[in-house]
Amino acid sequence: MDHVLITGGSRGIGAACVRAFAAQGDRVAFLYRRNDEAARRVAAETGAFAVRADLSNPLEAKRAVGEAEAALGGVDVLVNNAGISQIKLFTDLTDDDWRGMLATNLDGAFYVTREAVRGMIARHRGRVINIGSMWGKVGASCEVHYSAAKAGLRGLTMSLAKELGPSGITVNCVEAGVIETEMNAGLDAKTRAELADATPLCRLGTPEEVAAAVRFLASDAASFITGQCLGVDGGYAI
Secondary structure: OOEEEEEOOOOHHHHHHHHHHHHOOOEEEEEEOOOHHHHHHHHHHHOOEEEEOOOOOHHHHHHHHHHHHHHHOOOOEEEEOOOOOOOOOHHHOOHHHHHHHHHHHHHHHHHHHHHHHHHHHHHOOEEEEEEEEOHHHHOOOOOHHHHHHHHHHHHHHHHHHHHHHHHOEEEEEEEEOOEOOHHHOOOOHHHHHHHHHHOOOOOOEOHHHHHHHHHHHHOHHHOOOOOOEEEEOOOOOO
């Protein structure tokens, strides 16, 4: 039984990860930013421990990780899933748009990981799994700040894998494609059809399919896999 901490766990891919780990008997805690009702539902369904925090704030991240570690008795697996998205022309991006995107999607992962790996290093074992995006690999028009943040997660993954490997910790990234989540619920039917048509498997993915890849990377079967960016995108970013 592992002790698993998942950020952004109240909905979408994060909630699917909470359910996947809880279903196999792991002890799970998840962090969320503001949706108390959704967090209560996931916690009630899975028995997971929920902590509300704004992970773009390093002090909040430190407090939240501390609460999760106390509830779980330590963290063996960290899943950095928390993130936001925004579609906007590059020339229309404001300083707040840019800063807010990087603060949530990249800074938050850094702050949480910095706290969580201390215990992993002491125990000489652990898994860090970042939830990236295919747009971090190939770039998305009108999502420059989102793509940049997700590209940053790629670099964080590979660099940290080298640094933490001697401590028995693997670090990997799951780069999701277009997934059926609330984040993409606002896309119109035409856009969704175009995205599905551009995907070799001719459909959008599900949160459960991403969670399955995360669970694999956290398992003993993936003990010799580190520093990798695994695309769960239906072949879109080939």
